[in-house]
Amino acid sequence: MTSRYARIAAFVAIVVAVQLATRAAGKEFFLTQLTMSAYYTLVAVGLSLLMGYAGQISLGHAAFFAIGGYATGALTTLDLSARRGAPLVALLARARVLAVRPDPYGGEALGVHPWAACAAALLLAFVVALAIGVPVLKLKGHYLAMATLGFGTIVYSVVLGTSALGAADGVGGVPPFPLPGGLAVGGGRADRVANYYVAWGLVALALLLLSNLVGSRVGRALRAIHGAEDAAAAMGVDVARYKLATFVLSAVLAAIGGVFLTHYNAGIGPGEAGVMKSVRYVAIVAVGGMGSLLGTVATSAVLSFLSLRGYFGTLDDAVFGAVLVLVMLFSPEGILRLDARGALAAAVARLRGGEGAR
Amino acid sequence: MTPLLEVRGVSKRFGGVHAVKDVSFEVRKGTVKALIGPNGAGKTTLFNLVSGVAAPDAGEVRFRGEPIQGLPPHRVAALGLSRTFQHIRLFAGMTALENVMVGRHSRSRAGFLAGMLHLPWTWREERDVEARAREALDFLGIPELADAEATSLSYGQQRAVELARALVSEPELLLLDEPAAGLNMRETVELAKLVARLRERGVTVLVVEHDMGLVMNVSDEVVVLSYGEKIADAEPRAVQKHPEVIRVYLGEEDAA
Amino acid sequence: MQTGLLLQYLVAGLTYGTIYAVVGVGFNIIYNTTGIINFAQGEFVMLGGMTAVTLSALVPLPVAIAGAVLLTMAVGALVELTCIRWLGRPTVLRMVIITIGVSILIREVALVLWGESVRALPYFTGNEISSLSLGGVHVSPQVLWSLATCVAIVAFLRVFFQHTSVGRQMRACASNRDAAALCGVPVRNLVTLSFALSAGIGALAGCVVSPITYTSYGVGAGLAMKGFTVAILGGLGNSTGAVAAGFVVGILEAFSVSLLPAAYKDAISVAILLAILFVRPSGLFGSAEVARLEARG
Numbered sequence: 001m002t003s004r005y006a007r008i009a010a011f012v013a014i015v016v017a018v019q020l021a022t023r024a025a026g027k028e029f030f031l032t033q034l035t036m037s038a039y040y041t042l043v044a045v046g047l048s049l050l051m052g053y054a055g056q057i058s059l060g061h062a063a064f065f066a067i068g069g070y071a072t073g074a075l076t077t078l079d080l081s082a083r084r085g086a087p088l089v090a091l092l093a094r095a096r097v098l099a100v101r102p103d104p105y106g107g108e109a110l111g112v113h114p115w116a117a118c119a120a121a122l123l124l125a126f127v128v129a130l131a132i133g134v135p136v137l138k139l140k141g142h143y144l145a146m147a148t149l150g151f152g153t154i155v156y157s158v159v160l161g162t163s164a165l166g167a168a169d170g171v172g173g174v175p176p177f178p179l180p181g182g183l184a185v186g187g188g189r190a191d192r193v194a195n196y197y198v199a200w201g202l203v204a205l206a207l208l209l210l211s212n213l214v215g216s217r218v219g220r221a222l223r224a225i226h227g228a229e230d231a232a233a234a235m236g237v238d239v240a241r242y243k244l245a246t247f248v249l250s251a252v253l254a255a256i257g258g259v260f261l262t263h264y265n266a267g268i269g270p271g272e273a274g275v276m277k278s279v280r281y282v283a284i285v286a287v288g289g290m291g292s293l294l295g296t297v298a299t300s301a302v303l304s305f306l307s308l309r310g311y312f313g314t315l316d317d318a319v320f321g322a323v324l325v326l327v328m329l330f331s332p333e334g335i336l337r338l339d340a341r342g343a344l345a346a347a348v349a350r351l352r353g354g355e356g357a358r
Numbered sequence: 359m360t361p362l363l364e365v366r367g368v369s370k371r372f373g374g375v376h377a378v379k380d381v382s383f384e385v386r387k388g389t390v391k392a393l394i395g396p397n398g399a400g401k402t403t404l405f406n407l408v409s410g411v412a413a414p415d416a417g418e419v420r421f422r423g424e425p426i427q428g429l430p431p432h433r434v435a436a437l438g439l440s441r442t443f444q445h446i447r448l449f450a451g452m453t454a455l456e457n458v459m460v461g462r463h464s465r466s467r468a469g470f471l472a473g474m475l476h477l478p479w480t481w482r483e484e485r486d487v488e489a490r491a492r493e494a495l496d497f498l499g500i501p502e503l504a505d506a507e508a509t510s511l512s513y514g515q516q517r518a519v520e521l522a523r524a525l526v527s528e529p530e531l532l533l534l535d536e537p538a539a540g541l542n543m544r545e546t547v548e549l550a551k552l553v554a555r556l557r558e559r560g561v562t563v564l565v566v567e568h569d570m571g572l573v574m575n576v577s578d579e580v581v582v583l584s585y586g587e588k589i590a591d592a593e594p595r596a597v598q599k600h601p602e603v604i605r606v607y608l609g610e611e612d613a614a
Numbered sequence: 615m616q617t618g619l620l621l622q623y624l625v626a627g628l629t630y631g632t633i634y635a636v637v638g639v640g641f642n643i644i645y646n647t648t649g650i651i652n653f654a655q656g657e658f659v660m661l662g663g664m665t666a667v668t669l670s671a672l673v674p675l676p677v678a679i680a681g682a683v684l685l686t687m688a689v690g691a692l693v694e695l696t697c698i699r700w701l702g703r704p705t706v707l708r709m710v711i712i713t714i715g716v717s718i719l720i721r722e723v724a725l726v727l728w729g730e731s732v733r734a735l736p737y738f739t740g741n742e743i744s745s746l747s748l749g750g751v752h753v754s755p756q757v758l759w760s761l762a763t764c765v766a767i768v769a770f771l772r773v774f775f776q777h778t779s780v781g782r783q784m785r786a787c788a789s790n791r792d793a794a795a796l797c798g799v800p801v802r803n804l805v806t807l808s809f810a811l812s813a814g815i816g817a818l819a820g821c822v823v824s825p826i827t828y829t830s831y832g833v834g835a836g837l838a839m840k841g842f843t844v845a846i847l848g849g850l851g852n853s854t855g856a857v858a859a860g861f862v863v864g865i866l867e868a869f870s871v872s873l874l875p876a877a878y879k880d881a882i883s884v885a886i887l888l889a890i891l892f893v894r895p896s897g898l899f900g901s902a903e904v905a906r907l908e909a910r911g
Contacts, residue, residue: 055707057707057710057711059714135888135891135892136891136892138892139891140706141706141707141710142651142706142709142710143846143891145710146651146839146842146846146887146891147887147888147891149839150839150884150887150888150891151888153839153880153881153884154881154884154885154888157877157878157880157881157884158878158881160877161875161877161878167877209474209475210474212473212474212475212476213470213473213474216468216472216473216474216476216480216484217463217466217467217468217469217473217480217483217484217487218468218469218470218473219473220452220456220459220460220463221460221463223449223451223452223456224449224452224457224460224463226449226451227448227449227450227451227452228447228448228449228450230411230431230443230447231443231447231448231449232449232460233410233411233430233431233432233435234409234411234431234432234435234440234441234443235432235435235440235460235461235463235464235523235527236432236435236436236463236464236465236527237432237460237463238430238432239432245470249470275835276718279714279718282711282714283715286711314725315722317718317721317722318718318719318722318723320718321714321715321716321717321718321719321721321722322715322719323715324711324712324714324715324718325697325712325715325716325719328708328711328712328715329697329700329701329712
């Protein structure tokens with residue numbers, strides 16, 4: 001599928017062009033919000049696979065983002081220095097699972113190494129998605145929607161109500177995530193450009209892997225499930241397993257976004273698990289075209305960036321709500337897949353014909 | 359020799375209704391068996407019991423001697439059983455070719471990881487799946503429709519695509535649920551020829567049908583159901599003269 | 615636990631249970647007529663309370679409440695006309711997403727109109743410290759008002775659906791929309807009516823409980839969640855079941871405060887919801903087979 005690679009190459013070119021443009025325009029500070037948008041986009045793109053291809057709605061995906069972020073945040077901000085002597089702690093320190101970081105008072109703190117924390121966070125997201133997915137994916141329509149919404153609400157309540165996770169203040173002081181070559185996710189202004197490319201590089205990688213998946217046997221099976229589940233099963237597709245695998249994959253992608261954003265921002269708060277965040281992801285996927293990965297990426301980049309820059313002001317949530325309603329009313333396949341003439345014709349027919357024109 | 363499909367004492371109730379009551383019959387390899395009966399006789403339920411969509415309350419279904427009752431549909435499909443649906447169930451948003459390629463799912467292996475990484479062995483498998491799908495469309499006489507969006511095709515063409523999809527996995531047993539429904543005279547004749555060609559290729563067929571002409575022409579044996587019970591199981595000529603069958607159909611128009 | 619404390623929790627549970635029950639009933643009305651789950655149901659409760667507070671500064675309390683109910687009914691009808699009727703026969707996914715979007719919009723408009731402040735109507739009789747002594751327990755008269763309102767709403771709906779022509783027609787829609795349309799039932803107008811009716815009873819409940827529970831722009835989402843739990847627990851479409859379920863959830867929630875940190879209180883109803891959906895989607899009183907088919911396809 002050369003056109004697939006061509007599109008991703010074009011995407012990479014645009015990413016580079018945007019960075020150069022911000023330098024030329026003297027607006028390099030945009031890179032911060034652009035980098036954050038990339039991590040939110042990871043969530044959206046996984047959700048696009050789940051909603052657009054497998055046809056399953058999830059109103060609680062922000063919960064996986066939060067699980068990833070909080071897990072890594074809590075683990076890397078642990079301070080086990082007082083227990084250095086304990087055999088388990090010493091063993092973990094020798095195995096490099098634990099790492100030393102400077103603490104705010106000029107001393108040193110012993111927490112979990114970001115790589116180990118990341119692995120643990122993703123494993124946790126994987127396990128939770130599996131546990132939640134098995135019963136939830138048996139449900140359909142509004143039951144599925146409500147169950148995922150409920151799951152998101154529980155995670156939000158937990159992170160908000162647990163003092164060990166910082167309650168309403170969340171987790172702060174999260175160290176940067178070290179990368180080979182002396183780079184790190186997080187850190188100050190000096191690493192801004194590098195961080196930008198790391199973030200969007202991750203998005204490009206996710207796009208590549210998911211595009212490959214969509215064009216493969218599995219992608220076909222997912223589209224078949226979305227089209228006619230019973231016929232898909234009759235053709236040999238293990239529907240339950242595929243739905244679950246897609247759900248888990250999209251959950252882990254969201255968690256990856258959460259892990260890296262937490263390191264980038266040096267912290268995370270309960271708001272990241274909230275219902276409104278989950279709704280935003282759904283709105284983004286709905287606009288970008290359910291099932292169009294690139295469309296979702298584009299929409300997510302633009303909307304997340306504008307929202308982070310504060311262009312929507314206090315109407316931030318309202319914008320996403322309005323987006324949802326408008327897209328569903330006029331173009332449920334997503335704006336970027338809009339067949340303008342067709343939609344217009346249908347609208348006119350509806351206005352004219354009333355009940356008969358469906 | 360063991361029959362390819364054995365249905366033994368199968369029963370199914372839905373609430374108070376006995377949809378299928380103690381039905382037994384066999385389908386021998388390489389034959390075409392028709393399942394007929396008035397509306398509500400339990401034909402589709404029986405189909406669903408064989409293909410795994412539902413599990414019987416009692417009785418067994420054996421395929422190649424192994425029990426398959428209660429297995430989920432995708433496992434039954436993997437064993438070599440393929441089916442079509444009474445109301446065409448093509449996958450919307452996919453081309454005819456892609457629809458047929460899904461039919462090959464149980465005979466291919468590329469999973470999530472291999473798919474994401476686009477591993478080289480999957481390239482060969484994809485080429486193979488596509489080639490066989492095109493072959494199937496060719497067999498059905500509709501190779502030119504490969505890139506058409508499946509639901510934009512005419513009814514008869516959609517039926518053909520669904521048949522191609524059921525055939526591409528090279529099933530040992532093909533279940534056809536009212537394949538002639540909605541087809542015109544010419545298309546029905548084509549269908550009869552197709553079933554004959556399938557028999558020649560060694561595919562065993564179990565078909566539910568209302569169209570008597572098609573049934574009598576094409577099948578080796580006929581099973582007649584009425585109110586969930588089997589009332590006849592013999593060659594077409596014998597069934598036509600069977601007093602019970604005539605009584606059950608009395609007053610019904612011959613659909614040929 | 616001493617009886618006094620036990621009864622206090624019980625009363626608290628019954629009070630909140632009233633709202634949950636009414637929200638659940640509201641879900642059922644719309645679901646019964648259209649098959650849609652209206653995620654914006656909780657916002658109607660919020661609108662009722664907030665509008666009444668604003669109006670009560672201008673007109674006497676009973677008029678303010680009546681006005682709030684009527685205005686909210688108009689909003690409900692408007693939502694139906696612009697979003698639902700416009701779409702004809704949309705897919706479930708689309709409906710879910712739209713009603714969520716609508717609930718967000720209503721909440722944001724409320725934020726603009728009333729800010730973040732928490733409001734409450736004045737107590738209908740007496741004030742916040744007056745209480746009646748019932749069997750040794752001190753109960754605020756407002757609790758009795760809300761219970762009475764709940765009973766009145768349920769009774770009214772019963773009479774409406776069983777004994778009026780319009781009500782019977784709505785039941786026909788619920789049972790078989792196309793057949794009803796063929797019989798000359800004005801299906802589309804009845805759908806609008808069902809939204810207006812749901813909105814109205816939600817608003818009334820919001821008014822009567824607001825002195826005790828307070829209202830602010832953001833209460834709708836949580837109420838929708840709990841109302842949905844209640845509707846499912848009572849068997850989707852079964853309004854008497856919803857009332858019983860409302861009280862069950864309210865009481866369970868109230869008692870949970872004695873066991874778990876208060877922050878987890880909201881999670882209780884969600885946990886109940888998930889438990890039901892996974893184990894018995896028909897709830898306590900619905901038909902198991904039907905519900906399983908609906909919930910799981």
